[in-house]
Amino acid sequence: MSESLHRVIIIGGGFGGLYAAKALRKAPVEITLIDKRNFHLLQPLLYQVATGGLSPGDIAAPLRYILKHQRNVRVMLGEVTAIDIPRNLVSIAQLALPFDTLIVATGAENHYYGNDQWEQFAPGLKTIEDATSCRGRIFGAFELAERELDQARRQRLMTFVIVGGGPTGVELAGALAEIAHDTLKNEFRGINPAESQIYLVEASPRILSEFPSSLSTRATSTLDRLGVQVLTNHRVVGIDRHGADLIEGNAIRRIEAGTVLWGAGIRASSLGQLLTKDNPSVIDRTGRVKVERDLSLPGHPDIFVIGDLANFSHQTGSPLPPIAPVAMSQGKYVARLVNDRLHGRTTPPFHYMNKGILATIGRAAAVADFGWIRFSGFTAWVLWLFVHLMYLAGFENRFLVFIQWAWNYLTFNRTAWLITTARRKDQ
Amino acid sequence: MSESLHRVIIIGGGFGGLYAAKALRKAPVEITLIDKRNFHLLQPLLYQVATGGLSPGDIAAPLRYILKHQRNVRVMLGEVTAIDIPRNLVSIAQLALPFDTLIVATGAENHYYGNDQWEQFAPGLKTIEDATSCRGRIFGAFELAERELDQARRQRLMTFVIVGGGPTGVELAGALAEIAHDTLKNEFRGINPAESQIYLVEASPRILSEFPSSLSTRATSTLDRLGVQVLTNHRVVGIDRHGADLIEGNAIRRIEAGTVLWGAGIRASSLGQLLTKDNPSVIDRTGRVKVERDLSLPGHPDIFVIGDLANFSHQTGSPLPPIAPVAMSQGKYVARLVNDRLHGRTTPPFHYMNKGILATIGRAAAVADFGWIRFSGFTAWVLWLFVHLMYLAGFENRFLVFIQWAWNYLTFNRTAWLITTARRKDQ
Numbered sequence: 094m095s096e097s098l099h100r101v102i103i104i105g106g107g108f109g110g111l112y113a114a115k116a117l118r119k120a121p122v123e124i125t126l127i128d129k130r131n132f133h134l135l136q137p138l139l140y141q142v143a144t145g146g147l148s149p150g151d152i153a154a155p156l157r158y159i160l161k162h163q164r165n166v167r168v169m170l171g172e173v174t175a176i177d178i179p180r181n182l183v184s185i186a187q188l189a190l191p192f193d194t195l196i197v198a199t200g201a202e203n204h205y206y207g208n209d210q211w212e213q214f215a216p217g218l219k220t221i222e223d224a225t226s227c228r229g230r231i232f233g234a235f236e237l238a239e240r241e242l243d244q245a246r247r248q249r250l251m252t253f254v255i256v257g258g259g260p261t262g263v264e265l266a267g268a269l270a271e272i273a274h275d276t277l278k279n280e281f282r283g284i285n286p287a288e289s290q291i292y293l294v295e296a297s298p299r300i301l302s303e304f305p306s307s308l309s310t311r312a313t314s315t316l317d318r319l320g321v322q323v324l325t326n327h328r329v330v331g332i333d334r335h336g337a338d339l340i341e342g343n344a345i346r347r348i349e350a351g352t353v354l355w356g357a358g359i360r361a362s363s364l365g366q367l368l369t370k371d372n373p374s375v376i377d378r379t380g381r382v383k384v385e386r387d388l389s390l391p392g393h394p395d396i397f398v399i400g401d402l403a404n405f406s407h408q409t410g411s412p413l414p415p416i417a418p419v420a421m422s423q424g425k426y427v428a429r430l431v432n433d434r435l436h437g438r439t440t441p442p443f444h445y446m447n448k449g450i451l452a453t454i455g456r457a458a459a460v461a462d463f464g465w466i467r468f469s470g471f472t473a474w475v476l477w478l479f480v481h482l483m484y485l486a487g488f489e490n491r492f493l494v495f496i497q498w499a500w501n502y503l504t505f506n507r508t509a510w511l512i513t514t515a516r517r518k519d520q
Numbered sequence: 521m522s523e524s525l526h527r528v529i530i531i532g533g534g535f536g537g538l539y540a541a542k543a544l545r546k547a548p549v550e551i552t553l554i555d556k557r558n559f560h561l562l563q564p565l566l567y568q569v570a571t572g573g574l575s576p577g578d579i580a581a582p583l584r585y586i587l588k589h590q591r592n593v594r595v596m597l598g599e600v601t602a603i604d605i606p607r608n609l610v611s612i613a614q615l616a617l618p619f620d621t622l623i624v625a626t627g628a629e630n631h632y633y634g635n636d637q638w639e640q641f642a643p644g645l646k647t648i649e650d651a652t653s654c655r656g657r658i659f660g661a662f663e664l665a666e667r668e669l670d671q672a673r674r675q676r677l678m679t680f681v682i683v684g685g686g687p688t689g690v691e692l693a694g695a696l697a698e699i700a701h702d703t704l705k706n707e708f709r710g711i712n713p714a715e716s717q718i719y720l721v722e723a724s725p726r727i728l729s730e731f732p733s734s735l736s737t738r739a740t741s742t743l744d745r746l747g748v749q750v751l752t753n754h755r756v757v758g759i760d761r762h763g764a765d766l767i768e769g770n771a772i773r774r775i776e777a778g779t780v781l782w783g784a785g786i787r788a789s790s791l792g793q794l795l796t797k798d799n800p801s802v803i804d805r806t807g808r809v810k811v812e813r814d815l816s817l818p819g820h821p822d823i824f825v826i827g828d829l830a831n832f833s834h835q836t837g838s839p840l841p842p843i844a845p846v847a848m849s850q851g852k853y854v855a856r857l858v859n860d861r862l863h864g865r866t867t868p869p870f871h872y873m874n875k876g877i878l879a880t881i882g883r884a885a886a887v888a889d890f891g892w893i894r895f896s897g898f899t900a901w902v903l904w905l906f907v908h909l910m911y912l913a914g915f916e917n918r919f920l921v922f923i924q925w926a927w928n929y930l931t932f933n934r935t936a937w938l939i940t941t942a943r944r945k946d947q
Contacts, residue, residue: 130938130939131659131660131663131937131938131939132938132939148575148576148577148578149575149576149577149938149940150575150576150577150578150938151575151577153938155659155707155937155938157704157707157708158707158937161706161707162706167666167708167709167710168666169666169667170660170663170664170666170667170939171667185667186667187669188667188669221938221940222940232558232582233558233597236558236597237597239594239595239596239597240596240597240598240612240613240615242614242615277584279588279589280582280584280585280588281584281594282594283594510558510582510585511557511558511559511576511577511580511582511648512557512558512559512597513576513648513649
């Protein structure tokens with residue numbers, strides 16, 4: 094790489110950062126892509142790992158491998174410890190790397206709304222480790238139930254509470270119902286997994302609140318048919334080793350449960366704080382950076398924030414949702430803008446073309462909303478499958494993952510349920 | 521299951537225990553298979569996980585899933601805490617399970633010959649966690665080298681020492697050479713992985729000492745061609761964060777290395793001690809139980825010890841090797857003996873039909889010794905591949921693993937190199 098090239102640093106190799114890097118492949122720039130993990134992760138499929146349908150290796154691929162043929166990118170593994178905006182420097186470990194353009198795409202993490210002590214009892218679903226931990230808890234609960242002699246304790250171990258009725262919670266609940274009723278059929282001698290209780294708890298009046306209410310109703314009835322008890326208008330006020338406390342109106346309700354999973358909230362990555370030290374007013378209450386119309390940090394036209402870390406409200410008045418299509422679209426936009434600037438062209442403000450939202454429920458049902466059309470059931474599920482296979486583009490093993498999915502679908506199988514983490518200490 | 525059936529408890533779901541359980545499928549017994557992990561693991565393929573060729577899910581399958589249709593088996597997850605021989609009871613957690621026949625097949629673990637402090641610097645290769653830890657160290661070393669400015673430190677990070685020239689060490693060394701020369705080609709910008717130094721250290725005069733010496737010679741020259749430096753007659757006397765100290769004759773030699781991997785020794789599972797408290801003379805110096813000709817514990821005709829935990833020396837005067845074919849054969853033998861007894865028949869003593877030994881070296885070479893024939897090179901490698909595919913029998917995904925292998929072979933690829941554990945603290 095030459096000294097004279099425009100230096101772009103991208104922090105974060107998720108959908109936003111990776112697509113920005115890829116879209117700059119023909120630009121006259123030298124790119125450094127920094128991530129604290131060495132792989133790109135298909136976060137929307139983490140629930141599949143958590144429920145034993147796919148293995149971690151199926152939904153993650155090394156960033157280096159994905160970008161090996163793009164000679165204007167170097168990948169660096171490391172955690173950014175400081176961003177020196179006046180001097181245009183990013184620090185990782187002992188290195189201080191200079192940039193001309195900085196793109197920050199570090200996403201979000203689990204958020205427990207001031208109840209961080211819940212995390213140990215109710216893991217979220219943002220990392221591979223989260224997913225294998227959830228997997229260990231779910232399948233470990235059935236193992237403990239199998240050798241439990243006490244009826245009440247056995248029932249508690251076979252009770253699952255999922256907090257949060259967004260897409261993650263709905264997907265988890267659907268997959269859990271499938272595990273209890275189909276996957277584990279015949280595998281135990283002392284318990285009947287089909288007798289499991291699965292609760293999906295949502296504080297607002299309906300699940301999938303970002304979808305039209307007709308689809309929420311449809312999702313609720315699908316979950317109901319699968320045996321999931323949907324508790325809307327129930328707020329979680331306590332989580333401990335043995336269950337969760339909920340409030341509905343003025344009534345407190347206790348659910349004794351061996352496994353509680355968290356899908357209720359995310360908070361933007363703490364790098365947003367590093368970026369806005371001199372101007373904290375551009376941070377919103379979940380830690381996102383309120384960006385300009387061109388996705389730049391206010392007052393810093395060469396620094397861009399994209400993906401789940403960005404709050405882009407210029408289009409609809411409210412922030413765009415924290416989903417992969419938004420991040421990908423923003424990554425491509427910033428790449429285009431950088432390239433335009435280098436060629437002396439101006440770029441119109443960012444505009445998100447709504448590609449629709451999708452959530453899957455169990456093995457052959459989903460809901461889809463494209464604005465102009467909405468539908469549910471098997472067609473939506475096939476669409477969901479297709480879209481997520483497209484995400485795998487760039488994955489060498491997408492063909493294998495597809496075969497795995499087809500196999501799982503045809504055989505009701507989930508055999509990736511190795512209990513490798515989260516050995517339970519409660520018995 | 522009925523009260524009146526003969527109760528068989530099998531401890532350990534490796535090759536020995538699993539094959540014993542399967543071979544008892546038509547016997548009039550009720551079997552309890554206990555394992556502290558919920559899966560059967562293809563230990564001979566752990567080095568593939570350690571080197572990013574396969575994912576953990578490819579080489580492990582839930583025991584419950586493998587045995588779901590065998591109605592006379594129940595699987596229990598748990599760690600055995602006591603064996604009460606006079607009362608015929610096995611304890612796990614709060615349960616005391618009675619048996620009429622006990623089969624102990626708990627295998628072996630890493631052994632550092634009194635230098636347990638080496639383990640933190642040089643992980644072995646007996647568990648899934650060992651393998652993902654090795655994987656994290658190997659690929660993490662290249663990541664750190666990529667961002668290292670100091671020449672000496674960079675060279676140290678790109679130096680690998682493998683301790684032990686048995687099959688595990690040879691397989692690791694071959695795979696590491698492949699990673700350095702093929703897999704990671706083009707993936708880095710600041711370093712050239714082909715400049716890595718890979719040392720295979722063996723205390724005795726030749727590697728693969730359990731093979732005929734002609735095959736050791738062949739393996740050494742194959743490794744040499746792959747760029748591995750084979751150091752025989754070198755004994756390891758120290759391992760620390762930054763390398764290893766070796767002794768050759770009277771000379772001490774220091775190798776500065778960022779990664780040291782341990783393939784030098786195993787010790788039998790500690791359950792051997794539990795079994796022989798009243799008769800410690802039947803334990804050998806690596807913790808194996810010296811069994812009778814019918815694989816029973818001396819003085820206890822209803823208790824059997826098989827696999828890596830057993831020292832069976834009646835056939836050749838020295839113990840049978842700790843390999844999967846021996847364990848499988850012993851598992852089947854004990855199953856036959858139990859069934860014979862229940863039908864009033866006597867069973868001849870155990871005799872191991874030598875099925876040959878195999879070790880693979882890199883992507884298309886191996887050595888094989890069948891006693892009556894020995895060969896090396898590509899033919900031996902194809903045979904190795906075939907034998908290990910057979911081990912996958914009972915694995916739902918053996919077809920997928922085969923495709924993965926074929927793909928890796930054709931494309932020189934290893935993309936399962938997620939760094940999920942063993943974040944390095946040394947920089």
